[in-house]
Amino acid sequence: MVTIKDVARKANVSTATVSRILNNQTGYSEQTRETVMKVIEELSYKPNAVARSLISRNTQTIGVLFPNVSSMLSSEILQGIEEVAHHYGSSVIVCHTASDGIRTNKYLHLLHEKRVDGLIFVSETLRDEYYEKIKTMNVPLVLISTMSYKHQVPYVKVDDRHASYTATKYLIENGHTKIGMISGNKKDPIAGAPRIQGFQDALSESSSLSDSSTNVIFQNGFTFQDGKEGALKLLQQSPDITGIVAASDEIAIGAMSSLHHMGKKVPDDLSIIGYDNLTTSEMVIPPLTTIAQPFVEMGANASEMIFEMLRNGTHQVQSRIMRHQLIERESVNKQ
Template sequence: MGPTIKDVAKKANVSTATVSRILNDLPGYSKETKEKVMKVIEELGYQPNAVARGLVSKRTQTIGVLFPDVSSMFSSEILNGIEDTAHELGSSVIVCNTDRDGKRTMKYLQLLQEKRVDGVIFTSEVLTEEYYETLMDMQVPVVLVSTASYRYPLPYVKVDDKHAAYTATEYLIQNGHTQIAMISGRKEDPIAGAPRVEGYKQALSDYGIPIHEESIVYTDGFGFQQGQESFPRIAEKLPEVTAVFAASDEMAVGAMSAAYQLGIQIPDQLSIIGYDNLKIAEMSIPPLTTVAQPLYQMGEVAAKLLNEMLRTGSSVESRIMPHHIVERCTVKRMK
């Protein structure tokens, strides 16, 4: 049998109630006492019983995280930030891969409710009325990441997608490009579809460049395949195009692959800029210039906000995270 809370209290020369308050982050002890107790816990290798702690604090020390595609590089960066921070704050993470399927999402929400998670981080999907009502029934704090809702008052952590897309398009313009195409996600996607198209159009408009709807290729996702399939359509219909803004790095690399197959050299004959700054951007040949989202930090901030809501019982302010251009080797300066 392992060490008990009584063993910790005896060795630290405090009461079991004090040890319990420290473990459950409740007040009533000095900083020195906490340090002494935590040192004894480490020395003895004491593992608090999660169920017993939950009875006292009404918390299970677990949070649920929902991703539409947990295997993507985009999701993994955010998840790393969430997990590292949650573990530092004493919580474990239950990860749910929804596959953008409404029934699966509802099933996972019900599972998280049964597991009595302390809070939920909802990532990269549209927050439907059904999801929102279920989350409210759970009566736990919720933070949105890489998505937001005007209809439902939940705090979010995200980049300003319209502004970031504007920045990417403006970068191409400032490098002398005026014939710029865009590879987008779904036209009706209010998260990463429409706002990024709006940013692209706004930049063209502000610099007096005509906007042509045929210069935008809409797809059903943000993956390598969508970029690979979209670029040949641009090359065929718009041979005068000198630059492409892709709404994700995976799309951009897919477009680069298609360009290579068509004998088009990057950046000498075509410039490409991506969006996200995933690891694949550094690994591509040539390395991809992109507009960066601080994905790890977004996960980190979301976990901290959720913890603050749990600790204080009050709401928190949403966070718009900074974005910036990462210059590599896929954008040529026009003379």
């Protein structure tokens, strides 16, 4: 059986250095880390995780809580998280909360029992009860696609208000003067209200468009079905609109489905711009113009922040606002 001494001998370092590298501690160069990790791979060294965790108090695991693990958004974020975690020799435990308080508390209890080294909380409001539970765990916490004004927790997200403003402004700059929006839940402080506000900000800059700020259909979520239903409601309310801002790509694609069944063509009869730049936005006909969130980078950044806090022995790092990007495709008619 290969031991830590065998790794140290072949890498020409001390066993203490190998241990520090395995436990993401400081005191070595990046070149030394790469050498040791290469030797570990060559020798197929499998450190005893239980023994190592008892000594270092680290389990080399990170807990990630998603409201919806099946969405493409979640899969891209998870890709970024896992790439960085793998780089540092850690594993990821994924929990599907379904935005349910009971299930979230249950998973937090489980992750506490598993003694995870850090937590990443994705796209959901950080309730007081969650925060208090996590405080008892005494581990680093990073939020993705959400933030908390009340609790000083580092986060990684885009500026949703600005991104929605960018989407609306794009329609205006392409000659659209009658614009509507299909939003998520207006009571959602994370992705609902800010995107609605960004839409209204862009419209308010032009006096000729100020009345359009009422052309908002509030849905419960950001799903394909919300888009199908929202498009029908919006056109009943405002049949003369020429452009739609959708609060997500799924909403946009659902709206396109309804428009197709109504005999309306995109973008000839109605232009649509989405939000997220999911893989499916390139697959629909016509390909969807949208606002891109760098989900893989967001996951990677959050994971890096966890390991930075573990190295430095702190629970605070600088939050990061990621840059959104307008992706031009074929769903917006330039009038």
